Amino acid sequence: MSIKYAILGLLSWKPFTGYELKKVFANSTALYWSGNNNQIYKTLLQLRSDGSVSDEVQHQEKSPTKKMYTITEKGLAELKAWVISIPEPLEHRNTFLIQLAWADQLNASELNTLLDKYEEEIKMQLLIHQEKERRGSLSPQRTPREVYLWDKISENLANHYQIELYWVRKIKLELNEKWNA
Amino acid sequence: MSIKYAILGLLSWKPFTGYELKKVFANSTALYWSGNNNQIYKTLLQLRSDGSVSDEVQHQEKSPTKKMYTITEKGLAELKAWVISIPEPLEHRNTFLIQLAWADQLNASELNTLLDKYEEEIKMQLLIHQEKERRGSLSPQRTPREVYLWDKISENLANHYQIELYWVRKIKLELNEKWNA
DNA sequence: GTAGTCATGTAAGACGTTACATGATTCT
DNA sequence: AGAATCATGTAACGTCTTACATGACTAC
Numbered sequence: 001m002s003i004k005y006a007i008l009g010l011l012s013w014k015p016f017t018g019y020e021l022k023k024v025f026a027n028s029t030a031l032y033w034s035g036n037n038n039q040i041y042k043t044l045l046q047l048r049s050d051g052s053v054s055d056e057v058q059h060q061e062k063s064p065t066k067k068m069y070t071i072t073e074k075g076l077a078e079l080k081a082w083v084i085s086i087p088e089p090l091e092h093r094n095t096f097l098i099q100l101a102w103a104d105q106l107n108a109s110e111l112n113t114l115l116d117k118y119e120e121e122i123k124m125q126l127l128i129h130q131e132k133e134r135r136g137s138l139s140p141q142r143t144p145r146e147v148y149l150w151d152k153i154s155e156n157l158a159n160h161y162q163i164e165l166y167w168v169r170k171i172k173l174e175l176n177e178k179w180n181a
Numbered sequence: 182m183s184i185k186y187a188i189l190g191l192l193s194w195k196p197f198t199g200y201e202l203k204k205v206f207a208n209s210t211a212l213y214w215s216g217n218n219n220q221i222y223k224t225l226l227q228l229r230s231d232g233s234v235s236d237e238v239q240h241q242e243k244s245p246t247k248k249m250y251t252i253t254e255k256g257l258a259e260l261k262a263w264v265i266s267i268p269e270p271l272e273h274r275n276t277f278l279i280q281l282a283w284a285d286q287l288n289a290s291e292l293n294t295l296l297d298k299y300e301e302e303i304k305m306q307l308l309i310h311q312e313k314e315r316r317g318s319l320s321p322q323r324t325p326r327e328v329y330l331w332d333k334i335s336e337n338l339a340n341h342y343q344i345e346l347y348w349v350r351k352i353k354l355e356l357n358e359k360w361n362a
Numbered sequence: 363g364t365a366g367t368c369a370t371g372t373a374a375g376a377c378g379t380t381a382c383a384t385g386a387t388t389c390t
Numbered sequence: 391a392g393a394a395t396c397a398t399g400t401a402a403c404g405t406c407t408t409a410c411a412t413g414a415c416t417a418c
Contacts, residue, residue, distance in 0.1 A: 002377065005276075009283040019397050030278045036379060041399055062387060064397040083280050084291055087299045089306055092341055093272040095186075097211045097334045099264050102190040104327035110265055118268045125270055145360060146285035152352055153278045159348060160273055163340050171333055179326060183405065200369050217407060222371055243415060245369040 003033050007043055008079045011053055011071040013140040018044050019066065024138070029129045030153050044069055052078055108180055112172065119168045126161040129154075184214050188224055189260045192234055192252040194321040199225050199248065205319070210310045211334050225250055233259055289361055293353065300349045307342040310335075 010016055010024060018041050025035025033039065044067075047053045052075035055067045071079075096118050103111055139150045191197055191205060199222050206216025214220065225248075228234045233256035236248045252260075277299050284292055320331045 006279050009279060012283060012286075017397075018399090019395095022397095030275075030282065032272070032274055034379065037399070038380090038401090039378065045399090060396090063395090064384095064386070066397060079283060080286060083283050084287060084295060085280075087277040087280060087295070087302055089302060090277070090341075090345060091213070091272070091274040092338065093213055093274065094211075094337070096268040096271070097337060098187050098190060099266075099268060100330050100334055101211065102193060102260060102264050103330060104324055105193075105261060106265060114265060114268070121268055121270060143285055145356075148355075148359070149281050149284060152348070153281055156275070156278060156345075156348055157273065159344050160271075160341060163344055164271060164337075167333070167337055167340060174329075175326075178329070198369075199371090200367095203369095215407065218371070219373085219408090220406065226371090241368090244367090245412095245414070247369060 002043075003039055004043055004047065005079065005082050006031050006033070007040070007047065008052065008071065008075055008082075011069055012076060012079050015068050015070045017066045017068055027132055027138070029132055029157050047075065050074075108175070111175065115168055115172050115175075119165065119172075122161055122164050122168065126158065126165070129157055129161065183224075184220055185224055185228065186260065186263050187212050187214070188221070188228065189233065189252065189256055189263075192250055193257060193260055196249050196251045198250065208313055208319070210313055210338050228256065231255075289356070292356065296349055296353050296356075300346065300353070303342055303345050303349065307339065307346070310338055310342065 006025075007021060010021060016024070018037075021040050021044075022035045022037070025031050025033055025040070044053065044055075048055055048069075051072060053069045053071050055069050057065060057067055059065050099114070103114060106114065133154050139147075141147050141150075187206075188202060191202060197205070199218075202221050202225075203216045203218070206212050206214055206221070225234065225236075229236055229250075232253060234250045234252050236250050238246060238248055240246050280295065284295060287295065314335050320328075322328050322331075
């Protein structure tokens with residue numbers, strides 16, 4: 001998948017400008033893209049030329065002109081077709097696992113430092129996720145079921161961070177018991 | 182990170198040809214790249230010109246000529262520097278979460294079908310992972326600690342599939358209780 | 363004969379990131 | 391005076407995927 005359907009989804013909630021979409025991506029963990037200009041503005045122009053969205057240029061007095069994008073019937077149909085399509089496999093790209101694979105060349109202290117750093121990293125990510133959820137969590141709350149689904153999405157991310165933490169802590173303990181005893 | 186260090190790591194275990202590396206990637210879940218020609222052969226040529234690996238051309242009678250790649254001192258030093266470097270954040274790219282975010286437009290039956298498909302998808306991935314571990318699991322077993330680390334890597338992946346399964350099953354139950362009762 | 367394995371490479375393109383470019387307004 | 395916000399876009403480059411290209415040998 002590309003960022004296309006994430007944008008289409010947001011526009012199915014309400015109209016946005018590119019600049020606003022950027023901020024939504026920056027403040028979301030589930031929408032995992034960086035939300036950089038290139039991707040967002042290019043995708044919007046492309047969706048525009050596909051007829052999946054329409055744009056309305058709005059001139060403002062004290063700020064730059066902006067383009068408000070609205071989803072079209074065609075865009076809504078495309079989105080629904082994608083939503084009910086067969087889900088893609090989960091992608092777990094964890095480079096730390098590859099670091100660990102070749103970590104036997106490290107001594108006990110170096111390995112411990114590495115695991116500490118990773119634990120810190122994950123703790124940080126979990127905190128950032130919780131913080132993003134806490135403040136704002138701008139989400140469409142159109143039905144109780146939608147609120148429930150968005151809760152579950154957030155829970156999913158928290159779950160993965162959490163087991164990652166348990167996993168790394170257990171390794172630290174076990175390494176200590178087995179080889180530093 | 183790129184595939185570079187994954188290849189360097191494998192070559193720090195023992196010499197490989199590009200073709201052999203391809204198969205290693207294909208049979209590994211932790212080494213998440215597809216292991217396509219372009220990436221592997223290009224990376225090997227690049228590592229070669231960097232002086233991180235050396236190659237030995239081996240002519241064979243009944244099979245095509247092959248290039249056996251061996252890691253150099255420089256390559257080993259590069260690898261170690263990378264292994265002890267600060268870990269990158271975990272990347273959780275789960276497009277299914279984005280599908281779910283816009284799934285409130287589906288009726289109860291459509292949503293249930295979608296969740297079923299995802300559960301099947303995850304079950305399949307877990308099985309593939311276990312199957313890859315079961316048969317072969319060609320791993321460098323140079324020290325007990327290395328064996329332990331590789332076990333933990335495999336466990337990590339299994340953990341994530343497992344909680345994903347629990348998570349999706351719980352959603353199915355709860356949706357049923359709350360809105361189909 | 364048809365498919366699979368061995369073996370190396372290239373081409374084209376999708377997707378993603380950082381950095382560049384511009385320029386007014388507003389807050390500290 | 392300097393930084394942040396609003397607002398849109400482009401350039402260059404890194405990474406990854408699919409498909410193309412070649413050719414011999416082996417197994418069914």
